[in-house]
Amino acid sequence: MELLYQHYGKSITSLAYAETIKSCKSFDNSGFDNWLRKLTLEPRVELFWWRLSRFSIPTNEFLKFRMLGNNDLCASGCLVVENCAHVIVHCKSLIEIIGMLRTWSFNIPFFSSLKECLQQLILLSIAKLDIVKIYCTAIFLAWNRRNDVKHGNPILPILIIASNILITTTNKYPILVNWDAFLLRESETSWHPPPLGWIKINVDASLLDSNSVSIGGVVRDSKGSLLLAFGKQTLHWDINQLELEAVYSLKDFIHDWMFDCKGLIIEGDNYNVIKHLYDSVTKSKVINQISEKISFIQDFNKVIFHHTSRNCNRVADLCATLALNNSFCFYFISSPDIPRSLCCLMKKEYEDCILRLVCNNFFLFSS
DSSP states (O other): OGGGGSOOSSOHHHHHHHHHTGGGOOOOHHHHHHHHHHTOOOHHHHHHHHHHHTTOSOOHHHHHHTTSOSOOBOTTSOSSBOOHHIIIIIOHHHHHHHHHHHHTTOOOOOOSSHHHHHHHHHHHHHHOHHHHHHHHHHHHHHHHHHHHHHTTOOOOOHHHHHHHHHHHHHTSOGGGTTHHHHHHHHTTTSOOOOOTTEEEEEEEEEEOTTOOEEEEEEEEETTOOEEEEEEEEOOOSOHHHHHHHHHHGGGGTOOGGGGGSSEEEEEESOHHHHHHHHHHHHHHHHHTOOOGGGGGGGGSSOEEEEEOOGGGGHHHHHHHHHTTTOOEEEOSTTOTTSOHHHHHHHHHHHHHHHHHHHHHHHHHHHO
16 A cells, blocks of 8 residues: 555556666666756657666566566567667667668767666767767667567668668758758759758659650658659640649649648759749749749748759659659559559669768768
């Protein structure tokens, strides 16, 4: 009865479990909490570490102790008991993530024990705070990956997780910090994502000698995630008019929630078309009248028309080519009918963005 009136904030089973691992604890809760706050981690990461410091995450060892599970081995397939020390130091998912970061020249340490890990992180936080934040975030995302494995959810590749760690720990998107300065240069060789909170729409047209014609486009956010891909058969004989039609047709595919973004970039590889659109919008501001075909852009907070190279417009070009057979509209990369060729090309461009992100982060941490 005494335990019921102590208000520990834990169940009796949790208290019993805590007692069984008391000898293993390496956290000094009062000092640890102060140190943790000074790291200025992302809130969800900080909360996770706070729970770790109290050994209150549902590891398989904990679940088996509470008779909520039959297996206490690591869900990531490590073939050892999954406890907090294993999650923080030894899990193979964590080792793979750190290994990937180390190949990118981030000197993230490996540790042999929980005690050594905590001692070294505290020391490192004095002179190398970024390294500590990366390690703490790596454990959080490795735990999320473990949960995906356990519950049968899709698993992110180690490459993507490692890059997400860099995005989270820097609290910004380094490629886009000086977006106005870097956009043209970065976009000469591969597609470049829009600034954080913006969306980018790439458009293109396909005109064959047989007079088969189609237009296509793709909408992506600042992380390179697919929001919409469309292709539409149409009739015309002039490629410039076709690409204008690709822009005009956006009004048929854009959804109201897209208007909440900070801004819209419309990008194409036809310089004459992009210049015509820019001139038309500029003129409309003077005469206070805009063509009905493109009036939908007035609902966006800001719109930029940007000319890019064909290398940066390959997904839109593929959408236009695919539409030669049938018109289509896909939302999200997981759409069951989305062509494999489109998925593969988008994945490649996404990975190229990640690699550029890594390079930018490397220079930021090195400076």
